[in-house]
Amino acid sequence: MTLIRSSSSIPDGVSGPSPVTMLRDLSLASAAPAALRAAIQIGVADEIADAPVGVERLAAALKVNAAVLVRLLRNLRCYGVFAETEGGIVHTPVSRLLRSDAATSLRSWVLWVTEPWAWQLWPDLEQAVRSGRGAFEDTYGRDFFTHLHKEWPESTEIFNQSQTELSRLTSAALAATLDLSEIKTFADVGGGRGYTLATLLEANPHLHGTLVDLPAAVMHPDPRLHPDGTLASRSRVMEGDCLQEVPVEADVYLFKSILEWDDEKTVTALRNAARAGRPGSRVLVVTNLIDDSPEIRYATGIDLLFLLNTNGKRHTRTGVTRLVEKAGLRLDGVSPAGQLLHVIETTVPG
Numbered sequence: 001m002t003l004i005r006s007s008s009s010i011p012d013g014v015s016g017p018s019p020v021t022m023l024r025d026l027s028l029a030s031a032a033p034a035a036l037r038a039a040i041q042i043g044v045a046d047e048i049a050d051a052p053v054g055v056e057r058l059a060a061a062l063k064v065n066a067a068v069l070v071r072l073l074r075n076l077r078c079y080g081v082f083a084e085t086e087g088g089i090v091h092t093p094v095s096r097l098l099r100s101d102a103a104t105s106l107r108s109w110v111l112w113v114t115e116p117w118a119w120q121l122w123p124d125l126e127q128a129v130r131s132g133r134g135a136f137e138d139t140y141g142r143d144f145f146t147h148l149h150k151e152w153p154e155s156t157e158i159f160n161q162s163q164t165e166l167s168r169l170t171s172a173a174l175a176a177t178l179d180l181s182e183i184k185t186f187a188d189v190g191g192g193r194g195y196t197l198a199t200l201l202e203a204n205p206h207l208h209g210t211l212v213d214l215p216a217a218v219m220h221p222d223p224r225l226h227p228d229g230t231l232a233s234r235s236r237v238m239e240g241d242c243l244q245e246v247p248v249e250a251d252v253y254l255f256k257s258i259l260e261w262d263d264e265k266t267v268t269a270l271r272n273a274a275r276a277g278r279p280g281s282r283v284l285v286v287t288n289l290i291d292d293s294p295e296i297r298y299a300t301g302i303d304l305l306f307l308l309n310t311n312g313k314r315h316t317r318t319g320v321t322r323l324v325e326k327a328g329l330r331l332d333g334v335s336p337a338g339q340l341l342h343v344i345e346t347t348v349p350g
C-alpha cells in the first residue's frame, strides 16, 4: 500500500507562482546572465542553425561537457532562450539574437553587461545606497571610461560593438523622427563608432556630419564613415573629449545615450556644445527615459549599473529637462523617437 495520497486530495493553493516561488526565482536570477554569457562564450547559438541538434552532438562540436551543457540549456530554456524538441535543441526568437550573424544581434551587448568587472561592481550597491554615489572612481582612481579604455581593451571593443548593436535597433526610428531637411551640419557627440550618424546621413543626403568621441571609440569607425566609405565626402571623424571641449561648430549637436553619467558632467558637456555652436544651434539629448520605458526591468537594471560604473543614471523626464536648463539651454520639447527613445529638443539661446 502506498503512503502517498492521490494528488486530487492535496490543496494546490492559488494559481500562478507563489510569493515563495517568486522570491526564490528572483534571488537566483543571476544564474541566467551567467548562463547566457557562458552560452555565448562557448558558441552555442552560432553552432545551431535551422535544424534541431542533439545535445551530445552539440557538445562534441563545441568541445564541452555534454552533461553540464544539458544543465546550462535547461536553465536558459526557462527564459525562452533555446527550446528542446524531439530532434534536439532548436533556436527560439530570443536565442537567435545571440547569433553573431543575426541582423539585430545582441551578442556583444549581453557580453558587455555581464563582463567580469560588472559582476565585481554589484556588491557595491549597498554602499552606494548608503552614500548616494557609486564608488568606481574611489576604487579604481579614475573615471569609468578612462579606466575602461586604458585597462580593459577587450572590454572596450565589446562595449563599442554593443553600442552599435543597440543603435541598429533605434537609428531608423530616430532618422524617421528628426526632420533635418533645413539642417546643414550635424555633430554626433559621444557617437561611438558612428552607426547612428551614418544612418542619419543616409536618410538626409544633403547633410554633413561629424562624429566626435574618445580615441578608443573612433579608432575603428563605421565603414561608411571611413575615408573610402560611401559617406566619406559628407562626414568627418574626430577625436574629442566633450568634457573639455566640443571641437566642432554645427547647426545640431546630438548626445545620444551618453549623458547617463554624473549630473555635473552632463551639464559641462551640454555647456561645451552650446559654446561650440552659436545662438540658434540645436542640442538634442536622445535617451531612454526611465519613467516612460516599456522595458522597465531593463531600464531600472541598467540604471543601477550606471550608478555603479559612471555614478550615472537613467534619466526621468523631469530630471533631464532640469539638467538641460541648468546648462543654459532653452527647452523646446520632449518627443518619443520610436518605442525606446525620447528626444529632448533644446536650442542655444541668443
Ligand SMILES: C[S@@+](CC[C@H](N)C(=O)[O-])C[C@H]1O[C@@H](n2cnc3c(N)ncnc32)[C@H](O)[C@@H]1O
Pocket (backbone or CB within 6 Å): 145, 163, 164, 166, 167, 189, 190, 191, 192, 193, 196, 212, 213, 214, 217, 240, 241, 242, 243, 255, 256, 257, 258
Ligand atoms: C553609451 S555610449 C553611446 C554611444 C552612441 N552615442 C550610441 O548611442 O550608440 C557612450 C559614448 O560616450 C563616449 N564618451 C564617454 N566619455 C566621453 C567624453 N568625455 N567625450 C566624448 N565621448 C565620450 C563613449 O566612448 C561612448 O562611445
